[in-house]
Amino acid sequence: MPETETASGGQRRALSPQGPASPAAPPVPLLVNGYRDRRCGSLRNTDIGSEVRLAGWVAAKRDHGGLLFVDLRDPIGPDAYLPVTDWPQGDAAGAGTGPETLASTGAPAGTATDASLARGHHNARIVQLVCHPGAEAFETLSRLRAESVVSVTGRVVARPPETVNQKLATGSVEVEVSELEVLSSADVLPFSVERDSEVGEEARLTYRYLDMRRGPVAERLAKRALFAQVARTHLATRGFLEVQTPVLTASSPEGARDYLVPSRLYPGEFYALPQAPQQFKQLLMVSGIERYFQIAPCFRDEASRADRSPGEFYQIDMEMAFATQEDVFREVELLFSALVSNLTQKHAPTPYPRIKYADALARYGTDKPDTRFGLEVVDLTSKLGGRTELPMFAEAPAKRHAVRAVLAPGAAGRPRSWFDAFAETARASGATGSWLQLPPDGSERRGPLSRKLTDEEMDVLAAGAGASSGDAVLTCVGPSASASVPLGQVRSALGRELGLADPGLLAFCWIVDFPMFERNPETGAWDFSHNPFSMPQGGLKALEDNDPADIVAYQYDVVCNGLELSSGAVRNHLPEVMEKAFAIAGYSRDRVERSFPALWNAFRYGPPPHAGIAPGFDRLFMLLEDQPNLREVIAFPLAQNARDLLMGAPAPVTPEQLSELHLQIALPKKP
């Protein structure tokens, strides 16, 4: 069947950061050919009387014997966020186009305003076909299974008033089928595409194409495409050049486990897939590129989490020459604002608050705090430490322990098991947990602390935590760096249970001043605590004069709602500073040179100062879409164990392939 591109070019204009579906954006045309000349979901009252050709999937069949209804469903297209038209010239009469932004996408005029009718959604992609027994198509159509694909010709007719369906965008009309062509027939499906039932993860991944045909995942992919376009367009207007970097590269000694690719030409040698284009982007800075970005694939052979894909993921990798930490913060806030305003109706206050790493640990017990709500951990070391009869508090200053507390609103009446669980959590992280309950009726305070503290001390504790009747105060005593951790966990749990977080808020914040080094608890040696290429604050002098424990780096994270979205840093571009930093971490100059030959050499030839960041693309999009895990925003995700249930990867290869690569398999012996 010939396919005719009837639109003039059919191109979309680049999206402006201000609005993808702004009036300036031309509507997306339909390919008009032998398959169809209209989209199912586009038919309206104004089409009554016209003859149309439609194609799509048989979504549902209602066979009355003497009368047959079929719901025909469009494919999922860019109409999820762009205006569409069924006419080459961009005549928008039937497609409900207009100056809508995605955030305000509403129902087409003249029908129900149900949110499920929003453009691009399931009920906006359906039209009802009607077929009478006399019609030639009747027998064939009535025998077709759901999800078969057909092309039909028919006349658009008005539905009898009492049968108008408010749930469909096309609900006031139907199409009387005169001709039917079966384009493909479907076998019985492993699960229903049309019904809104839960399907197990295994079945969804194995039949991912059917899972996507159900709607939500594919609609999200359409939105993900918009996300990428907004990011690209925005960064381009900010002067960032999109540069692609190799996927086959060298293994780097730092970081996660590498995925290795054996070399055929060089027996016994391997490429590695990049964990991130970190060294390449720094080399681009040395190359004289002013601003670089890339939606970069990253590969890490590490265990997965709901917010961490196994195997591979994408970063919006960015780097700028002659830039400071402030410049990076501003560019990221501008980029995120463009993404948030184009893709969501959430609010994301700027500038993002900045929290020192050490403060984040103290106030939230984590370096990725959810700052949408309060309940911050308070430090009562100076008020209660050393002053009470209770040994735990009394001895804290001498042991250099911190006394910390968090408010548990309305928790006075919680069961003993809840408090015990907290105490156990505290013990597991090497601290001592206790608590005080303030009964709602104002009666005698209860809990272990009530037995050892004076009334005045309890007042200090309650006031310090901001507790009143009905609340509880949880306390934790331990080393300063870890005393807040169990309290932070309780804080997060309380936030969830009590619904303290505004779901419409994206509370971004910067975590700054990460320590440069940390002691390896086993060897006592100094390790890089994060990125070894970060510039220490104070430069060479700080490295020479200060205790490594006190050196902080120009190293930062951007965090939102308790999710870490990215790490970044002002890079260390000075070989002598790098040499010293690596020396503290126990690397000889020789070893640095051997480990990072390209950077080491490049930095001898005039590297500009530079800084950058690499926000996680999938994770940021998952956050904006309120999705609980990354599989919901990825077309073909691996299962948790890094298996591809659809394609069957990984899989053994032939002996010939192995031999060509000079590889032998030595499986571990079974016990």
Add this chain to the structure above:
RNA sequence: GGACCUGUGGUGCAGCUCGGAGUGCACGCCGGCCUGUCAAGCCGGAGGCCGCGGGUUCAAAUCCCGUCAGGUCCGCCA
């Protein structure tokens, strides 16, 4: 590397605590009826190695051990 949750006709679930015949629900599937449905309705039917292996027991979907698969978390992720 470790912990926990889940696994029951094609799909989703109940049954498992307290062992007693594969018992049940919703959907799907097959056949029949049906001219205004909207995930149509009504009648009938088929479909099961209760993930797999071992153990305890007179008897195991149910209890125990192991294992596989899916998920969540800890470690890990410079």
